[in-house]
Amino acid sequence: MIISRACPTCRSSLKLTQKDLFDDRYGSPGKHSVFSCPKCGFGKTIPGLNRQNIGKFYARYYPLSNENPKEM
Numbered sequence: 001m002i003i004s005r006a007c008p009t010c011r012s013s014l015k016l017t018q019k020d021l022f023d024d025r026y027g028s029p030g031k032h033s034v035f036s037c038p039k040c041g042f043g044k045t046i047p048g049l050n051r052q053n054i055g056k057f058y059a060r061y062y063p064l065s066n067e068n069p070k071e072m
Contacts, residue, residue: 005035005046007037007039007040007042008042008044009037009040009042010037010039010040010042012037012038012039012040013037014035014036014037014042014044014046015035015036015037015038016033016034016035017034017035017036017043018033018034019033020032020033021033021034023061026061026062027061028057028060028061032045033045033046
């Protein structure tokens with residue numbers, strides 16, 4: 001897997017700003033690193049979630065309501 005370290009907003013190089021963080025709010029497993037853009041301030045975790053897993057992740061770890069999106 002190729003991981004892009006270019007800012008998706010301004011295309012500058014992202015820099016590692018936080019390493020080996022853990023989720024103490026929702027308890028998602030693993031450690032996460034945050035890369036930030038020194039030019040525009042955009043930040044992201046690398047690696048991020050892929051399209052197949054992002055819905056499952058938010059459904060499990062960010063259940064902010066009991067609404068079913070299919071019923072909305």
